[in-house]
Amino acid sequence: xxxxxxxxxxxxxxxxxxxxxxxxxxxxxxxxxxxxxxxxxxxxxxxxxxxxxxxxxxxxxxxxxxxxxxxxxxxxxxxxxxxxxxxxxxxxxxxxxxxxxxxxxxxxxxxxxxxxxxxxxxxxxx
Numbered sequence: 001x002x003x004x005x006x007x008x009x010x011x012x013x014x015x016x017x018x019x020x021x022x023x024x025x026x027x028x029x030x031x032x033x034x035x036x037x038x039x040x041x042x043x044x045x046x047x048x049x050x051x052x053x054x055x056x057x058x059x060x061x062x063x064x065x066x067x068x069x070x071x072x073x074x075x076x077x078x079x080x081x082x083x084x085x086x087x088x089x090x091x092x093x094x095x096x097x098x099x100x101x102x103x104x105x106x107x108x109x110x111x112x113x114x115x116x117x118x119x120x121x122x123x124x125x126x
Contacts, residue, residue: 002026002115004096009120012086016124020081022096022117029077033099036070036081037110038092038122047108048094049081059107064090086124093119 008020020036035050049070050059058070069082079096097113099106106112 002098004098004115004117006094006096006117006120009094009122011123011125014086014088014124014126016086017082017084018086018122020083020094020096020120020122022079022081024077024079024098024115027098027115029074029098033102033104033107034070034072034079035097035099035107035113036079036094037097038090038094039119040092043092045095045110046092047110050099050107051079052104057104061108083122086122088124088126090122091124092122094122095119 003025004022006022012018033052036048037045038048039045049068051070051072055072067085072079096117098115100114102112
């Protein structure tokens with residue numbers, strides 16, 4: 001049974017930082033692209049970051065580029081999201097996801113990922 005468990009969310013002031021972690025069990029973690037998404041109340045799930053199995057390629061939307069960094073440790077079956085210079089508009093539930101037969105051009109598409117974590121709340125106060 002594949003399971004993804006996020007941690008590291010919380011309440012932070014604008015301009016602050018948080019580091020999210022997502023640990024995967026039940027599948028060979030190193031084979032797959034990993035992604036982070038977020039969803040704010042009343043909004044669609046939004047792509048935040050993705051990383052290839054080797055860590056050699058990463059993707060970010062313009063909204064977080066330069067502020068967020070995705071990384072992974074295949075020995076620990078864990079992917080990280082370092083978030084700096086946080087803004088109130090970053091407030092959302094953050095989800096990690098594991099890609100199955102996912103092409104690089106599809107990394108920003110939620111329904112191309114086959115397993116998801118339960119999410120962790122990030123709240124940025126102004």
